[in-house]
Amino acid sequence: MTSLALIFTLAAIGVSETRYLIEKRLKSDKPACFLGSECHIVLESKYNKLLGIHNDVWGLVFYLLTGFIVSLLVLRIGSENLIQNLSGIMLFSGSLVSVYFVFLQKFVIKKWCFWCVMSAVTIWLMALIYLFI
Numbered sequence: 001m002t003s004l005a006l007i008f009t010l011a012a013i014g015v016s017e018t019r020y021l022i023e024k025r026l027k028s029d030k031p032a033c034f035l036g037s038e039c040h041i042v043l044e045s046k047y048n049k050l051l052g053i054h055n056d057v058w059g060l061v062f063y064l065l066t067g068f069i070v071s072l073l074v075l076r077i078g079s080e081n082l083i084q085n086l087s088g089i090m091l092f093s094g095s096l097v098s099v100y101f102v103f104l105q106k107f108v109i110k111k112w113c114f115w116c117v118m119s120a121v122t123i124w125l126m127a128l129i130y131l132f133i
Contacts, residue, residue: 003133007087008070010126014063017119021056034114042113047104055101059119062094066126084133091127098123 021043024031033039042048048055069087072078098120105112 003129004070004074006129007126008067008074010122010129011063011067011070014119014122015060015067017115017122018056018060018063021115022054022060025054025056031115035112035117038111039113039115041111042105042109042116045104045109047101047109062090062123066090066094088130091123091130094123095127 021031025043030040031043043056050058066087069083069090072083073080073087101116102120105116
């Protein structure tokens with residue numbers, strides 16, 4: 001139960017991160033950047049969308065779904081095995097996508113985005129916790 005609470009808390013942090021980025025993008029404001037002043041370069045790069053949808057929106061959907069699925073596990077609603085498998089698939093997929101985005105920052109864009117790195121770390125932590133449930 002504690003592991004699920006940690007994953008839920010990290011998902012809530014992820015919702016906050018992505019909500020902040022969406023809000024800044026919609027207002028055409030540059031987000032605060034704690035790894036230098038290059039966040040906007042990463043966020044405005046040609047890699048900022050997948051299937052025409054901004055990555056911050058994909059992130060928000062991912063975190064909301066993760067929080068919802070973990071809630072189902074805590075409340076014991078539905079097939080526990082199915083929901084656990086779905087959680088694992090989501091977290092594994094999210095981890096792979098995060099590796100790809102970190103790779104893009106390091107080797108392709110050659111700039112770092114604090115919020116993008118924090119999102120990757122958040123997803124990786126959730127996946128690690130899931131492995132030890």
